[in-house]
Amino acid sequence: MAQTRVLALVGSLRTGSVNRQIAETAAAVAPEGTELTIFxxxxxxxxxxxxxxxxxxxxxxxxxxxxxxAEADALLLVTPEYNGTVPAVLKNAIDWLSRPYGSGAIANKPVAVISASPSRNGAKWAHDDARKSLRVAGGTVVDAELSIGSTSHKLGEQHPRENAEVAREVGELVRALVAASGQLVNA
Structure with a gap:
């Protein structure tokens, strides 16, 4: 089986952000044969x-x-919510990846979004906006969604990979993304 390459883009630039930790969790729980790299x-x-x-x-x-x-088989965006929408750094990345329109690095590529926030909302607005923007940019948004709310309460000082429920949910989404790339055996 060929190695599936997933590129993760994290919407928070803070080193210790929970969204970055969720991307690290995605790398840790990715199915065998998957290389998940955080850009x-x-x-x-x-x-x-x-x-x-x-x-x-x-x-x-x-x-x-x-x-x-371009080298990745699929993309995973992990986003917080800034002022009710996707952070500028992720929207900017989508804009660059969408060009030239119709043949950019994201065109027809499987993409998925995980959102997380201390609010109960789980950054759902940012999640929905990211999915919409990815779709318009030409990405193939997978039929899997994950918004993680109340992260402060749910995780406390714990890394998301140490929370069985969060690690399982992240793993399921990554598995769906890899399956959408057509490279997961026994999907």
Whole structure:
């Protein structure tokens, strides 16, 4: 069986954020034969600007993001909710990955979203906005959703991978994403 490569994009740039920890959990519970990598350079990607995104241009940060996404079989976005929607850093990444429109690095690629928040809402608005934006950008949004609410209460000081319920739910979503890439045996 070929190795399935999943690229995770985390909407919080804080090193210790629960969303980053959820992405780490996804890597830890991914099915055998899956390599899940967290993209480390989202903070270095400039805001999307069509004036600089021209053929032959070298755009530090954006070129690395596009290359990593192009090499991946699927993408996983892990998002908090900022002011009722997806953080700018994730929306910006989606914008870069959608270009050129119809043939960008995200086109027809399986994508999934996990959202998490201290609120009971579980960043559901950001979750829904991310899925909508990914769909419009040309990604194939998998039929699996996970919003984790009340993270402060549910996790406390615990890493999400130490919480059996959260680890199981994250594992199920990653398994669905890998299955959507067509590379999971016994899906």
């Amino acid at each position: 480390e350079g989202l903070g270095d990607v400039p805001f999307y600007n069509e004036d600089v995104d021209v053929p032959g241009a070298t755009i530090a940060g954006a070129d690395e993001l596009r290359a990593a996404a």
